[in-house]
Amino acid sequence: MPSVSPDATMGTDAGDGGPAPAGCRVDAVDVHAFEVPTDGPDGKEQDGTLDWDSTTVVLVRVHAGGLTGLGYTYGDVSAALFVDSKLAPAIKGQDVYSPPALWQRMGVLIRNAGRPGVGAMAVSAVDVALWDLKARLLGLPLVRLLPAYHARVPVYGSGGFTNYSLDRLTGQLAGWVDQGIPRVKLKTSREPERDPLRLTAVRKAVGDEPELFTDANGALGRKEALYWARRFHDEWDVRWFEEPVSSADLEGLRLLRERGPERLEIAAGEYAYTMRDFVNLVERPAVDCLQTDVTRCGGITGVLEVAGLSAAHDLDLSAHCAPAVSAHAFCAVRRLRHLEYFHDHVRVESLLFDGTLSPVDGALRPDTGRPGLGLDVRWADAEPYRVYGARPV
Numbered sequence: 001m002p003s004v005s006p007d008a009t010m011g012t013d014a015g016d017g018g019p020a021p022a023g024c025r026v027d028a029v030d031v032h033a034f035e036v037p038t039d040g041p042d043g044k045e046q047d048g049t050l051d052w053d054s055t056t057v058v059l060v061r062v063h064a065g066g067l068t069g070l071g072y073t074y075g076d077v078s079a080a081l082f083v084d085s086k087l088a089p090a091i092k093g094q095d096v097y098s099p100p101a102l103w104q105r106m107g108v109l110i111r112n113a114g115r116p117g118v119g120a121m122a123v124s125a126v127d128v129a130l131w132d133l134k135a136r137l138l139g140l141p142l143v144r145l146l147p148a149y150h151a152r153v154p155v156y157g158s159g160g161f162t163n164y165s166l167d168r169l170t171g172q173l174a175g176w177v178d179q180g181i182p183r184v185k186l187k188t189s190r191e192p193e194r195d196p197l198r199l200t201a202v203r204k205a206v207g208d209e210p211e212l213f214t215d216a217n218g219a220l221g222r223k224e225a226l227y228w229a230r231r232f233h234d235e236w237d238v239r240w241f242e243e244p245v246s247s248a249d250l251e252g253l254r255l256l257r258e259r260g261p262e263r264l265e266i267a268a269g270e271y272a273y274t275m276r277d278f279v280n281l282v283e284r285p286a287v288d289c290l291q292t293d294v295t296r297c298g299g300i301t302g303v304l305e306v307a308g309l310s311a312a313h314d315l316d317l318s319a320h321c322a323p324a325v326s327a328h329a330f331c332a333v334r335r336l337r338h339l340e341y342f343h344d345h346v347r348v349e350s351l352l353f354d355g356t357l358s359p360v361d362g363a364l365r366p367d368t369g370r371p372g373l374g375l376d377v378r379w380a381d382a383e384p385y386r387v388y389g390a391r392p393v
Contacts (some may be wrong), residue, residue: 024096024137025064029088029126032059033080033388036348045344046163048189048219055344056387057352058083059377060125062133064096069133069372073125073295074322074345075118080388082122086113091126096137099130103301120273120296127299128325132372142373143366146300146332152363153319153330156213159343160186160202162194169198170205172343177206181341181362185213185240189220192228199236213240220244222252226259233261242267242291253286265289270320272297278306282313289337293320300329307333324349324356324375327364339364352382 035056038045044053058079059072073079090109091102106126110119135142143151157176160169173184186202188195203212214232216225225244232238241260245252247268257266269291272278278297281287292306310317316337319326323346326339341359349356355374357364367374379391 026062026091026094026096028063029083029092030061030063030392031080031083031088031389032061032382032386033057033077034059034352034382034385035077035387036351036385038344039347040161041163041165041168044163045161046190047161047187047215048217050217051163055348057348058121058125058388059352060129061392062091062096062126062129064133065137067133067136069129069131069136070375070377071125071128071130071132071299071325072322073121075121075295077388079118079122079125082110082113082118083126086110087122087126091130096130096133099127099134099299100301102130103127103298107298116273116277120298120302124295124297124299124302127301128294128373131300132375136372139371141366141368141370142300142328143331144368146328147304148331149334150331150336152365153327153336154338154363155181155323155341155359156183156185156211156338157181157343158185158213158215158321158340160184162187162190166198166201170201173202174205176341177210179359181359182209183211183213183240183338183362185215185242185340187217188214188232189216189228189244192220192224195228196231196235199232199238203236208237211240212236212238213242214238215242216244218243218246218249222249222255225252225256229256229260229264233264239263240265240267240289243270247271247281250280250286253281254284257286257288267291267318269318270296272306274298275305275309278309282309282315285313285315287315289316289318291318291320293322294325294329295322296320300325300332303329304332307335311335321345322349323364324353325373327357328366328373331366352378354378 035054037054062069106123135145265288267289290310311334316335318337319330319339321342353375
């Protein structure tokens, strides 16, 4: 996020310097967090490098003109405190019709508190809420407010955790194919010697036609990753290898991109928080397809900036998770590839919100009959999972 004065591009008035229209000032901000247990074996899920037993959603609501916009991020509950202590005071009283200007203001104010990681995630949640609120004030679905290139976002089914039994693994991925999703992904590389059995079972379950993706979550070393890249492609026709090595290992990603099978794409970017993170991935390109997460990269404003970078470097951009927000935001990405329809987030969003979307013909299509993101919080259902904040009266 840019290091300029917080008031360099906006003051207390609207962007044209005149009085702000009535009702467009941020009146209040409230923050909530909900910790939802996973539904994996023994209450856990597992990928190549991590085990977890719950998913935490930090929900931000911004109020103005009698309406409320919502945004959220997936991360630690500390992001909720970050919003309350640092960001909410910075946007109160400001022009709600200028989300990018407030995004810039927040980016400056968190410089010393920590911009990457939790800071970027907190900004992301607030930014999404501001865009949602602006769309609701204008009576528009968010996709109509954004500079949309597309009316739908293709998805791929994602889950296939490394601690799943073969039956659950194959049932989940084949289930997505049965729903009309033509591409599916499983986690790999926790115990690489088990992957041939898992991949063979998956390929048999889904058939030859669907695209098969793998995700190591950075579990492998460079030579080991190159070995598995060749096997994945040659034996199971895998077309996408996500984070074969750590996304911080730019030279390792380049090695895989340059020396791996020609039809196997290397992908990374879900853990990029600032524009420099993305620049590092596309300069002397380290990936064949760039990824970004709307709940980590600075929200919808951040996605728009990354979209420009990907287009300038002739790289497609794939959305990482958060389907209820990404379905709107990534319609505004010119070089759109697809969206990760991630088991955890699909389940959590369906539990917490009304208005979530389901794939039709392998894609999510934003609901243009509802304003903003089209989401409403199901407070009664969410309350048992609350770990931060208080239920609105």
